Amino acid sequence: MRSESTITETLQQEVLVAAIDPTHRDHAPRPPSTDEVPGKEISHIANCSNCPMRQFCMGDNLDDSETVRLASVIHNWRMVRRGDALYRDGDTFHSLYPLRSGAFKTVVTNQNGCEQVSGFYFTGDTLGLDGICTSRHGCNAIALEDSAVCVIPFRLLEALCREMPSLQRHLHRMLSSEIVRGSGVMLLLASLCADRRVASFLLDISTRQHSRGYSRRELSLRMTRQDIGSYLGIKLETVSRTLSRFQGDGLIRVQGRTVTLLDPDTLDCI
Structure with a gap:
């Protein structure tokens, strides 16, 4: 030694x-x-x-x-x-x-x-x-x-x-x-529908951001929608449609690359 x-x-x-x-x-x-x-x-x-x-x-x-x-x-x-x-x-x-x-x-x-x-x-x-x-x-x-x-x-x-x-x-x-x-990514890609993949992705970003002292609800997504789709194994259009639907349901608010989680509990139950 x-x-x-x-x-x-x-x-x-x-x-x-x-x-x-x-x-x-x-x-x-x-x-x-x-x-x-x-x-x-x-x-x-x-x-x-x-x-x-x-x-x-x-x-x-x-x-x-x-x-x-x-x-x-x-x-x-x-x-x-x-x-x-x-x-x-x-x-x-x-x-x-x-x-x-x-x-x-x-x-x-x-x-x-x-x-x-x-x-x-x-x-x-x-x-x-x-x-x-x-x-x-x-x-x-x-x-x-x-x-x-x-x-x-x-x-x-x-x-x-x-x-x-x-x-x-x-x-x-x-x-x-x-x-x-x-292992979590493998589970995400293997068994979940597109809605759940996007919801889980947003909640994961929220958890990681909060652990570093940042806001749990207001997420600044530096990656493109295409990057998110590639990571989640879904198409760009699917990512965009899913975010729009979540916003229409009052679960999130999307402003450019800033996503605010309005109802994280419901998002977690998707």
């Missing part, structure tokens, strides 16, 4: 290298962009002490010294413009990306080349967990709006987990939540 001093020396070396070569901070390949110019995208030093989302990426059971040690491996945070990819299917896995602000969708491509939205991620969620299994990412992570992510090199996080059981438990909880989420 590596000693605490050994891990500290490793972190110090990483920070030194990062200071000399800023590109070393995040080894994950960046997708090419037609409007990208040198220096246009800037990585910022992460400051975990004043981040309201730190309990989601760090956990809420770390003491002060453990929080400082974990913060030392979060080298920076970076902006990802709307429509750009944080990583793509097949990219080598290097880091986890807690979402400081904004929203992402993950997209998978089947053997026939058809794309399907496999998940939506919001402030406080962590992207990149899919790469742990094979050391390569298995989907495209696309920003739904201008977003900011922290960069946590996974090999340094692993080293800390060996010394900090509370951090390791938090990582296990994140992995378990991904399994539970995947």
Whole structure:
């Protein structure tokens, strides 16, 4: 087992290298962009002490010294413009990306080349967990709006987990939540009608939003209706008709991409 001093020396070396070569901070390949110019995208030093989302990426059971040690491996945070990819299917896995602000969708491509939205991620969620299994990412992570992510090199996080059981438990909880989420999506697609799929989707967004301190009733849907349909396994037109019907029944109010839940209890019984 590596000693605490050994891990500290490793972190110090990483920070030194990062200071000399800023590109070393995040080894994950960046997708090419037609409007990208040198220096246009800037990585910022992460400051975990004043981040309201730190309990989601760090956990809420770390003491002060453990929080400082974990913060030392979060080298920076970076902006990802709307429509750009944080990583793509097949990219080598290097880091986890807690979402400081904004929203992402993950997209998978089947053997026939058809794309399907496999998940939506919001402030406080962590992207990149899919790469742990094979050391390569298995989907495209696309920003739904201008977003900011922290960069946590996974090999340094692993080293800390060996010394900090509370951090390791938090990582296990994140992995378990991904399994539970995947099982829930499978159930949603396998056994529910279109109305129930849309209702469950809205209620899930409500629950996730509320857990992060936002409104339970007023939902800001950054994804398109087509994205929702792809995720739920139904057509775009079906999503639009279902939302219109829910609004006509007085269950929701739709204003552009803002959906207000007027009667969540009835929506839950559909």
